[in-house]
Ligand code: SF4
Ligand code: SF4
């Protein structure tokens with residue numbers, strides 16, 4: 001039977017529209033919502049894909065897909081099983097957003113003890129909610145899309161590359177590069193801490209553009225120099241705790257924060 005779906009073309013060549021599914025594990029679903037928010041380009045962008053599963057946008061469902069975008073971290077045993085099942089079907093599995101890439105804000109509870117957090121949040125209700133883990137703790141991840149939430153323009157570019165069969169390349173430079181290009185006044189000069197010098201770019205310095213310091217939601221840039229940032233923080237009067245709070249927020253810097261905990265600075269005072 002002939003395929004009646006409209007065919008997209010690029011430079012006269014028909015584009016292959018991969019069957020694509022969006023799934024959510026433990027998450028706020030904010031990353032998926034970001035995609036739907038972009039009304040100006042939404043239809044164009046979505047028409048690049050043959051979307052067969054997207055709970056926030058459609059009621060139809062299918063277990064036949066080639067690309068799976070998975071939002072959220074893994075905190076329950078049923079999510080482990082679900083993730084493994086998705087992996088069996090998907091040719092390409094995408095960790096979608098910082099919860100999926102690093103555990104995200106959910107992983108903060110790992111340090112407090114998941115049982116204590118569960119009691120605080122759910123009281124005596126019998127809810128399963130264990131340690132928050134990134135997808136790659138359970139399955140092989142083919143592509144990571146960083147951010148809390150993801151930056152929709154960046155995702156659109158990535159999807160276009162996938163549709164064109166081009167490689168997806170993430171920025172290796174830090175947020176500071178984009179911040180300087182945007183001609184922002186450095187927040188350190190305004191008395192605010194910022195993880196921009198060590199955090200992977202690609203968000204177009206989203207937070208500093210609004211005069212909020214970066215909290216590192218996209219994880220470390222290549223060759224992130226934490227010791228240098230430690231010096232900068234110290235020079236501007238910010239304490240180790242202030243730096244560590246930010247480094248621990250999204251889970252992307254976990255390998256650095258473990259070293260921090262083993263080798264704490266003596267000085268505890270400061271902002
Ligand atoms: S990465 Fe942030 S916006 Fe996305 S699901 Fe997790 S908490 Fe929500
Ligand atoms: S505000 Fe942050 S991101 Fe911008 S230049 Fe200063 S340290 Fe870098």
Ligand code: SF4
Pocket residue numbers: 147148175199200203204205206207208213214215216217218219
């Ligand atoms: S500035 Fe930092 S915290 Fe804000 S979106 Fe970019 S990487 Fe995330």
